[in-house]
Amino acid sequence: MTGLRIDGLGFSYGAKRALENVSFEVEQGAFCALLGPNGAGKSTLFALLTRLFTTREGRISVAGHDIASNPRQALARIGVVFQQQTLDLDLSVRRNLRYFAALHGLAGRAAEMRIEAALERMAMRERADELARDLNGGHRRRTEIARALVHQPAVLLLDEPTVGLDAEARRAITTHVHDLCAGDGLTALWATHLTDEVWPEDRLVILHRGCVLADGITREIAGQEGLTERFLSLTGAPA
Known part of the structure; x- marks a missing residue:
């Protein structure tokens, strides 16, 4: 396929x-x-x-x-990770993903399950409550990829x-x-x-x-x- x-x-x-x-x-x-x-x-x-x-x-x-x-x-x-960083640096990793989920019409338990799964896939669960601005470049990229996976593209x-x-x-x-x-x-x-x-x-x-x-x-x-x-x-x- x-x-x-x-x-x-x-x-x-x-x-x-x-x-x-x-x-x-x-x-x-x-x-x-x-x-x-x-x-x-x-x-x-x-x-x-x-x-x-x-x-x-x-x-x-x-x-x-x-x-x-x-x-x-x-x-x-489609999920997209752009060349330029697009995270909201004043939000936590989890809230960046939650906001993106809402844009795709996902909310409640279904959204949280997808967010947790995306964080797990990118090995970011332990950093989920850290502000995006406190992450290094590699972890910011992992967060962006996790965010792009929330709607299961x-x-x-x-x-x-x-x-x-x-x-x-x-x-x-x-x-x-x-x-x-x-x-x-x-x-x-x-x-x-x-x-x-x-x-x-x-x-x-x-x-x-x-x-x-x-x-x-x-x-x-x-x-x-x-x-x-x-x-x-x-x-x-x-x-």
Whole structure:
């Protein structure tokens, strides 16, 4: 079953093409890395996936729902972690999640059960009553992911989720999301420009100048030269 499908997607900022005939699909339960240098079109693609932008070029399907013809159903199946931090720093971890649950029409015992489950999945239950401003960067990101899971999405979108984190925190967040895919059947699209965040068994889409340059399993795309060298050779970036 397909979790996320993108067919022939295109988008322009005036005369500038940002995406050109972008097509790929991610199976349910798969971790897909969207790898590209800055300016590749990753953020534009995420804006289309979340309906911040719209386009008449191509189609997007989320868990079987077309985002143009059934936007409410499609968006209800998406959880999003944006590149910029979006927590209310004056609220506790739990209250950040509770507020988000209310926005999705969840309240009472049902909401609390989902909140507890999301905190448990991200190993944040012990910090649930701490203010968000008192958390380090890694725990803030875990809170944002937990919040994105409260409404039980089928697809989790993460736009450069490790920006500003140290190596240990980056590895922990990456591992947590892989575990969600393997254990819970969640489909994840992880946008990054860092090759060390991509695992050999991951699904990989390399995006550059708005075009898909490679699409497949990481180890097969990387080949003998390794992912970093393969990525640099495809995108023409300096070593």
